[in-house]
Amino acid sequence: MDDINYARKWNLKLAWYAANGFPPFPKYGDKGTVIWTNDTGGVKVPDWRQLAAEAIGPVAARPSRRGPGTRPRRPSD
DSSP states (O other): OOOHHHHHHHHHHHHHHHHTTOOBTTOOOSSOOBOOOOOTTSOOHHHHHHHHHHHHOOOOOOOOOOOTTOOOOOOOO
């Protein structure tokens, strides 16, 4: 974080989360944990998945996007 103002705001945000039961990973509070990634140099999806697996356990992969023009189906009444 080269931007001092951004870093200051980020640290305030982390402190707020910790005070409200979400300390930074690898710690766990009464409500959970906060995880984040450093995307300097680009997004590294395998690293994201590894961090998520360490924090919450393995999760089955599923498509994250719908095709163009598709809408979620409404439950029938």
